[in-house]
Amino acid sequence: MALFSIFPRRKTFDHGIYPVEHKELTADKPIRRMPFAPELVIPLEQHKGKPAIPTVRVGQEVVRGEPIAEADGHVSVPMHAPATGVIRDIALAPTAAGPKAPAIYLKVYQAASQRVLFDSAPDLAAMSRAELVAAVQQAGLVGLGGAAFPSHVKLVPPEGRTIETVLVNGCECEPYLTCDHRIMLEQTAALVRGIQLVLRATGAERAVIGVEDNKLDAVEHLRREIPADLPITAEAVQSKYPQGAERMLIKSLTGREVPVGGLPADVGVAVYNVGTLAQMGDLLPKGQGLIERVVTVSGPGVERPGNFMVPVGTPLRFLLEQVGLKESFGEVILGGPMMGMAVASLDVPVTKAVSGVVVLEREDLDLAERKVYPCIKCGACVEACPISLNPSVLGELAQVRDYATMAEHYHLDQCFECGCCAYVCPSNIPLTQYFRIAKAINREDEQ
């Protein structure tokens, strides 16, 4: 690619990879509503920060949209009932990460109307910035791109920093996923409202929506739909993984790099996913909380792939029954195949963090279990790492368990486990997996 760098090209970041996109499976599938599962499982920890605290008791009846758990401090969000029903239990439930965690089991009344009854439309226009931030927290909003970081926290920059530009992330660089694409096409008005709210809450001057150039239809659509008097622009960026990573998109759109150990606010920006802002624009004016999200269900192991509005807490088993699971299915991945996590059990529910459910076939897995060869110093990983680390050296250090040197001399803590290095490695070295383990062990040692 470097050969062509003399020609003008789309805005982008350094390095990265070009995985096969597979987006054609669902790109033209409009968002459809997923029916309610008989029972929803709502984990109390669906976001970064402290888990929510339940405010309901077992046996209590709840109405769709009613708060069922409250935020525990600033870096936390409340939960709302995704359906009308009765609380069956508050107990441990399986999670994508593995270990069980507390969750609220909600038995859904299948005959109920499922109208959201908690409407108390606030006067948004009269709200101060602080009140807006509180309203965003009350709505239970978190980053729907997959990070699940509480949205209101990013609205308030640290002391001494200001946010000039809001970057809206519509890249969706993970293969298979198309939910953000559909949101930009179908929920444009809500998205624009959400952007306006964030502009007000942060005091930023302008917003730029970054969209990978494999979705030029979305760029054109946004340019047409966004009122000309708003300081909101849509910009195409190069289709390259991981364009949708926060630090990469900041580099692509502003040319600036977030300092090591710093925050996006350090370079005057805050980044929000399009799905998050569409929900914000939809929920805040109505005073409602986040109870559902758009999920792409796709992959070769699925009969009828598509984009669905899924109630939070829907067990994967139910979701996959609706789309039809092929006999030959192998692994089920939450999120995209690059950074997502394979689940051990289909009882794991869809949470606010789940942007996609990708089902691979068994054959794909056999391929994944290829023989690992020694590092041949080909440099492919060095050319791929978007953070410009040296995964080759890091990998060799990991093999001899020298985790301290990895952190001290080779910037291990900057690795965000994007998977580029492992993807390109001709020796099939599971580099990203090594780094994940190394980081976890270093964290333990620090404590």
Place this chain on the structure above:
Amino acid sequence: MRSVVLALLPVSAFAVYQFGLSVLLLLITTTVVAVATEWLFARLSGQGNTVSDWSAVITGLLLGLTLPPGFPLWMAAVAAFVGIALGKALFGGLGYNVMNPALVGRAFVQAAFPVAITTWTPAFAPERFAELIPSTLTLPFMQPVPIDDWVAGLGLDAWSGATPLALQKFQQIELPLSDVFSGTIAGSAGETSAILILVCGLWLAWRRMLDWRIPASVMAGAVLTALPFWLLDPTLYPSPWFVLCSGGLMLGAWFMASDMVASPVTARGAIIYGLFIGVLTVIIRLFGGLVEGVMYAILLANALGPLISGWTQPRVYGAGSRPKA
């Protein structure tokens, strides 16, 4: 790595076509010994089956291609053994070697058998598919029989026993470029046809099995170094094109310098490394006591590889960036 072997096959085939049965035996010997040595050391160190990664085959073939066509087979076997044992297994096997094993093997025999390794035979000898070059079957630990009588018997008038490089260096006779380019000349078994190496190398680069930056910068380094001298005195110094197409430069640039294991991992590093090889090769050729400098230039650059990687590691994202007040 199978495609590297594939890319070497046309070069090997041409070498056999050009020099006959002796080269066929030579290539078979180096390849078999290299693979056997690899197998032996993998057994000893408990690494399991490392032969299946094809890297030993590549080493064997490459080594054979850099030897003179009539090189005694037992010496070739020693070179292959030393290349794999000292150049690779000693460091811990594939991926851990600092230098290109084939070149380590060749450097060893260059020092051990200085006469045999500079004894060249004519290309396209009439009976090359019927008889062997006499020196080929020298008994182990014996010096090869002199081949002068055999060469004289071929009835070639103009045979001087010198490679184009030596002719140029010592007698300032520059052979026509077309001969050097197409390979109808004396030299090591596989380094004589620049065009064939170029085509096979380009194919590999296109398949992304080698980093195009390395051969490109080796060639650029060589041309840029040779150019001023040639402009100064074209009768004394070789032309840049001659420099490019003669001797082992092409083979070295495309197949040996580009050895991933022994070259820097960064893109900028690859360019510096390549230029270094190109420049050093020409300096050795023009001013050193040796006729050919590619081998030592690459070995030296190999040794510097990790250092170059370290210097050229790109700046970590956000490392130089300062918060905006």
